[in-house]
Amino acid sequence: MPTGRDTPRQRYRNQVRNEIKQAALAQMGTGGAGALSLNAIARTLGMTGPALYKYFGSRDDLLTELIRDAYDDAAAAVRRAARATAAGSPRERLHALAAAYREWAVKAPHLYQLLAGTPSPTYQAPAETVENARAVLGPFLTVLAHGQCWPAAEGLRAELERWLSRTPAAAAWVHDYAPEADAATALAGTIIVWARLHGIVSLEVQGQFDGMGHRAATLLAVEVESIADSMQLSGSQPPA
Amino acid sequence: MPTGRDTPRQRYRNQVRNEIKQAALAQMGTGGAGALSLNAIARTLGMTGPALYKYFGSRDDLLTELIRDAYDDAAAAVRRAARATAAGSPRERLHALAAAYREWAVKAPHLYQLLAGTPSPTYQAPAETVENARAVLGPFLTVLAHGQCWPAAEGLRAELERWLSRTPAAAAWVHDYAPEADAATALAGTIIVWARLHGIVSLEVQGQFDGMGHRAATLLAVEVESIADSMQLSGSQPPA
DNA sequence: TGTACATCAGTGAACGCGCGTTCACTGATGTAC
């Protein structure tokens, strides 16, 4: 379907670009980190290796774009959950955001590995990455803006408060997503949720829970409920 | 120093084996997962590639041994902390175990990546791995044997209880480390601690906290204190 | 509508590279008598 001023050639070009990316992800699915080979991708698309250079400047360019896409995709999934629960209680929303993040990762494990793992020996991630990660965590700030700090977390909160006062870009980010909140408290909660999410999801995606008798979703719900209790979020836990 | 019946040749052999492993780890430090090259290792030791085949059957054999060593090392670090705090309160001991695990990982990030990440495209981990992971987590079971389950975690506990009754090997493992305890409760707590530890440590080791204004140790202490509160462990938090 | 020209996707050959692994060998170290 032509959109506006896209010429047929451009549409074809975009289509092939997407096929290349798709093949690249599939290939990383079986083989992990550094298993991305331009020649192998070309082969699965019925092309020869050099043809890919019409679409991407180099192997690293392709990798960079895949990582950017993955961040965008994750951020979109979280944002979607935030919109879908806009009318819910903070506690419900936190459960929804965390579940959305986990489900996104489980559905697209190759993408998750791209964000979570060190992708490749030689590859150096672009600085842009920080921005992208912030977009994923933003909605958590919004929800946790309704939370209180608790005694054991005061030390963490204090470190973050000092940092925010020294780092305008970070303060602006928090303010964007949680304008009314105590920034350091919302950020402390977000970091905790982030670490808990990452711990559970990365263990699950790497199959380390396979030999254990619990579901990752159950574990995640316990952990989200725990932080919601600590921060005294209002609302009740949604049914599983 | 010759130990018993070690001939000089065997001592030399062991020494070179260790030098190879050491070089392998250093190489994985700069380059991550699949960056392990026999030829490169040999070069740094002033040898030629084929010489390594006198010490290891193949590249995969070397990798397998490195992973086994890493697990042993991690387990030893945690065990050491458990012994050093044997007289302490459960809460103090839990902080000590978690801190020991994190410090081990931070001091030897290459080793940690070996346990945590998917090591290499082609490499398949041996089944032995589950045993090794259990040795690392064992001391946590012992300490958390003093904990209570809390309402939000009942669902997780129930899943684990069902699994333990179906899986004698797992039940035996828990019983070894926590003979007096409610096995499912101790295990639920251990899995939560494991996931929190892994989340924090892997984010730290991958440098994802670098752009943020808190120390990982502070975050870990908050998280350990949180689980200690949830499980009503006795004792007070040791000073940082 | 038809013709001349420009664009550009894709090919095939070639480059240099490093890899894991094998093999027959050299030469030093250790052992048996």
Add this chain to the structure above:
DNA sequence: TGTACATCAGTGAACGCGCGTTCACTGATGTAC
């Protein structure tokens, strides 16, 4: 103590492989008049 033999660490050449990337090219698609 000296000699004959076995062990074994390490070498150097060679194998086949796949990689990223370059280059000059062909041929189809699109554009301008």
